[in-house]
Amino acid sequence: MLGMLMAADSYAEQKKVFAAPDGTEYEVHYIAFNSTFLQPEVARQYDLTRSKALGVVNVSVLKVNENGVREAVGAIVNMNAKNDIQQVQHLSMQQVIEGKAIYYIAQLQYREGEILTFDISVFPQGVSDPFRLRFSHNFYND
Template sequence: MRHLKRTLGHLLALAALTASPLAAAEQSIADGQYEIHYNAFNSSFITPEVARQNDLVRSKYRALINVSVLKIQDDGSKQPTTAIVSGQAANLLNQAQQLEFKKIDEGDALYYIGSFRFTEDEQLKITLSVQPDPNQPAYDIEFDQRFYVD
């Protein structure tokens, strides 16, 4: 079971690095206190076994968004940290799907995975709100990405 969760992390990293129109390279923001990494990719990039293990839906018409938050320590090291993550995916007509994120905790790695539907050759605006500290304002992240049926 632990191996399957680690496999999810490796697959998410692989999806982020895949040089394909189906996936965007990993993106991140940092402010000296936190580093927030995020990417979106077709759900078919993960194996059926990993999808079952983590209760994720695979489909050629469904994408996943992966968000991870690292707290930058005084010594410069980075520690995975929890956050409140929400967002939406909107098409060019501003029809939006609210994203619900599932927390996947591997101990030494922490991911928030959300999913949404898309149609062939669809441009979507992804809007994320990531709040590592509930006493501080959230980080607002926006990016556009085109999705293709796999």
């Protein structure tokens, strides 16, 4: 989906690596961007609204096996976005499955130039303790 959403050189996806209690490695990939970067047909396909006041957040979870092979896994993803005056938006994550890929996407409101801090809790299938991460993104209109 990320390849369909935007040009590869427009934004850089980020990731954080976690170790489960059993030693299994997981990667949580995440990205935030302005919804106007979506092509209209992609926005329609995923029921997303293109607007200069709406951003999109995309999260995926990969399990890394002992041979280094990465496999998408289902998860419960909880996310909040907070602005600089501590106003919180709870984001409703939508699961998208495309072949072997699994993504979690949500939309959120922002103001031009606003920096939002995202707090994410990820519960991959079969893992009881959440993986937690935080990142910030500065949203600008295109």
